Amino acid sequence: MLPVYPQYMLTKEDWWFQHDRGCDKVPPPAGHYLELPAGGSFTVEIAQNRAFTTFGKNSKFNGYYGGPQQLKRGDEECVIDPNLHTPSQALAPGTVFAISYQNSIDNVTPENLVVFTVRYHTPWQRLTSYDVPKDLPPCPPGGCTCAWGRLVFVIALVQDEIFEEVLE
Template sequence: MVVARSAAVVTILLAQCWSLQAHLAVWTKAMYGQDRPNINSNMAVQPLRDYTLKEWWWHGAMDDKPDAHEVFKLPAGGSASMEIADNKAFTSMGAHGMYPNPRKAPVPWNNTDNGWGNMHAVHRQDVAGCALGIAYKDKPEDVKPEDFAIFSVVHDCPARQLQSFEIPDLPKCPNGRCQCSWFWIHKSIGGTDQMYMTPFVCNVTNAKSTKKVGKAIPPVKCDTDPSKCVVGAKQPMYWMQKEGNNMFEPGHYAPTYSNAYNYKDGAQKDIFENGHAAGKKSTTKTKKKSKRGYKNRLD
């Protein structure tokens, strides 16, 4: 009777998870905002849009820190795998765990009906790319938005529940820890214009390089004019907020972690100190609203 009741509870919880599917985050015990007591949590996946800097920065989870010993390892010159899901239940941290073959993208492409999340891409070619950024600060309170530098990009992410990211030859972190974050902006055709951020504690292992990561600046759209491409360390793209934006594309024209903004697929090997070339932009803290408005599409 107890076993049957437990199974029924798990079934109900997973059914609730299914109904909440819509958005995504990376999941690790080193992340901020774990919502530890809740095995059915989707707090970390909530999209960011129309928030003040204080509201959206660090996904609002600065005070929900991971345990002191939890650090996500980034092997310099190697690769690291991260779990992606719309709910803690569908990760190694939850009751259900990952689905079979987590490194494979859905075939045929299902988008919303794959069990672990919505990639906001109606067609396979609409997947817009996700990225990892690093800030060389050991305390999260010391990190500012401009401190992050994107060091790894996967153009066809999110598409797999377990995603591998290539790591460049990064230098060691101060006091054995840096601050990292996962970033994602889906194409506007895939739903409401918004952005995603999952911060976590990280450390570069097997670090032998003495090269420092350069000061990152915002990217510039340059797919029609390569002379405008920013070469060198690039910031994450902060977009569609009331404050803190560094990207000002209008609604329905989402910036993406793609070649269009000179984010190459794989490890970003141009991020080390050697200056920048081509386009330059500065960050402001006011929101530039589109004349087209922010009409919701497919959420």
């Protein structure tokens, strides 16, 4: 099982598509695509490790954000197992999907990767659905590259404090 470590101290080269873990070198099987129905929605499995999804071998881990059914909390009441970085679903800042109209991950850059859907109060459950804009252009032959991202609770707290200071 591949452990998951925070990305904040890595260089861009290492955190981009989680290069430090080799995630950028493990594409989906040939012919497998995430269908993005314009004007519809799609559902994905979110987990801190592939083993905690239906791709894994132990269904007891297929509960909350790819972790045990019972949440374990740390000193500040944040859920620490699974690694949610939030005290509750109501305070979970949200996750996004972005798309690049490049069929090779090697050609994806911050300049050609665009967020197209947001799901607030996630990550929390393993199965999460996202809405697709009705005018999302189709992918070119060979497909597109999508990326999933999340806003960590600590960052959201800092942003709220900054926002409150601006209003005062």
